[in-house]
Amino acid sequence: MKCRMCGFEFDETKLKNRGCVGCGKHGCCNQVHCPNCGFGNHPKLEEEFEFINKLKNGIKLRRNATN
Numbered sequence: 001m002k003c004r005m006c007g008f009e010f011d012e013t014k015l016k017n018r019g020c021v022g023c024g025k026h027g028c029c030n031q032v033h034c035p036n037c038g039f040g041n042h043p044k045l046e047e048e049f050e051f052i053n054k055l056k057n058g059i060k061l062r063r064n065a066t067n
Contacts, residue, residue, distance in 0.1 A: 001032060004049070005039035012043070 001012045012032040031040035 001041060001043070003034035003037060003039055004041055004045075006034060006037040008034055008036035010035055 002009045031042050033040050
């Protein structure tokens with residue numbers, strides 16, 4: 001997983017308690033906290049951001065092809 005805040009790449013499956021240390025909702029907050037900066041990344045959003053980035057790149061390619 002790549003942190004959306006700092007860009008640090010890490011394996012979320014190897015984190016104890018999904019990297020969570022502060023909120024007290026261990027195991028039920030559905031977020032994976034970055035071991036570098038502590039930002040809570042939501043795994044489902046990673047898939048959505050990947051899809052959005054693919055759309056943006058496709059639009060850029062079409063725009064460049066028509067210019």
